[in-house]
Amino acid sequence: MGEVTVSDIVQALDRITGGRVVTDVGRVAAGLNPFVVTKSSDLPGKAVTETPGLIHGDPAAKVRTIAMVMTLTESAIELAAATGVDLLVAHHPIADASNSGGVPLRNYLGLYGLAVVELHEAFHGLHPGIAYLHGHAAFRTEVRYGGVPGNIMFVGRRLPEVKTLGDIIDRLDRLMGVQREIEVLEADRRASGCDQIHETSVAARARILVGEPERPVDTVLHVFPHTGFSPEHLDNAVREHPEIDTVIASISRVARDHPLVVRAEELGRAFVVGNSHAVELYENWMPLARCLEELFPNVKILMFKERMFAIPYEACGNDALRRYATRMAEDYLLPRASEGGEQLGRMAT
Ligand SMILES: [Fe+2]
Ligand SMILES: [Fe+2]
Numbered sequence: 375m376g377e378v379t380v381s382d383i384v385q386a387l388d389r390i391t392g393g394r395v396v397t398d399v400g401r402v403a404a405g406l407n408p409f410v411v412t413k414s415s416d417l418p419g420k421a422v423t424e425t426p427g428l429i430h431g432d433p434a435a436k437v438r439t440i441a442m443v444m445t446l447t448e449s450a451i452e453l454a455a456a457t458g459v460d461l462l463v464a465h466h467p468i469a470d471a472s473n474s475g476g477v478p479l480r481n482y483l484g485l486y487g488l489a490v491v492e493l494h495e496a497f498h499g500l501h502p503g504i505a506y507l508h509g510h511a512a513f514r515t516e517v518r519y520g521g522v523p524g525n526i527m528f529v530g531r532r533l534p535e536v537k538t539l540g541d542i543i544d545r546l547d548r549l550m551g552v553q554r555e556i557e558v559l560e561a562d563r564r565a566s567g568c569d570q571i572h573e574t575s576v577a578a579r580a581r582i583l584v585g586e587p588e589r590p591v592d593t594v595l596h597v598f599p600h601t602g603f604s605p606e607h608l609d610n611a612v613r614e615h616p617e618i619d620t621v622i623a624s625i626s627r628v629a630r631d632h633p634l635v636v637r638a639e640e641l642g643r644a645f646v647v648g649n650s651h652a653v654e655l656y657e658n659w660m661p662l663a664r665c666l667e668e669l670f671p672n673v674k675i676l677m678f679k680e681r682m683f684a685i686p687y688e689a690c691g692n693d694a695l696r697r698y699a700t701r702m703a704e705d706y707l708l709p710r711a712s713e714g715g716e717q718l719g720r721m722a723t
Pocket of ligand 2: 466651654
């Protein structure tokens, strides 16, 4: 194959998704692409419209290196520019300035000559990998359970090698490489001299909330709490499929005292929290990267894997940096805070 262009990649994504990508703006204008969706919490000025396809860049530009990224950030843009990337393929929808460090996308990406594609809802539901990773094969899939759009529910039978709740956890830990993440985290803790550092994929790893590791698994109800799955939905699902013995929640987390977990326990079902959103790069973007690698063997594919750390303030940076922070705070910022405080105090009286 000769040279690959941005347009070639967009066309390939359109084929992979069965025609869900925006390749004809006229169809969008006519409301004919159901995957062009506006996400809004009704917070003024904060809505974003997903437009699967090319967001910024020249369709005719050559592509030698692609970066696969979950959420576009200033770190991703900087890493792309520093590693010779031509095209970023982002999963989550891109909002101007929000996904580009507070500056307009066009200025930032234009400066670095980067093209960017987004592909979110248009990619969902194309493969059964989420169920597979969690150790079951779905025999029923709903995308608007209980009439709630986007309320995804799988009902699945365990895979032969998965027999217990503990097998689900071990499988996820192994596939997500949790042991290596723990080693990296421990190395960072040692290097920083701080054992209070936390990292998402370790802190939010899979765990059993109700049940023992030895408890057998046969039929799984797999839900995504952030999509609106309620305890009433759980009641209905168990009524429709009494053989369900285990509930798995993934992508978003629920705590032990969450109503869904409490209800599952009342119903005598086990409850597992599976993969968090932080490993979606592995769940969804590894399979897509493999497609692009197969279709464009001469293009280099880089996975932009995030590692987010929580570190106590007093352990962040080094002594010199903390002296800098103290000086800026004490000389410039805090005096204004106390002035403001006095003003507020005066206003209150
Ligand atoms: Fe996703
Ligand atoms: Fe996501």
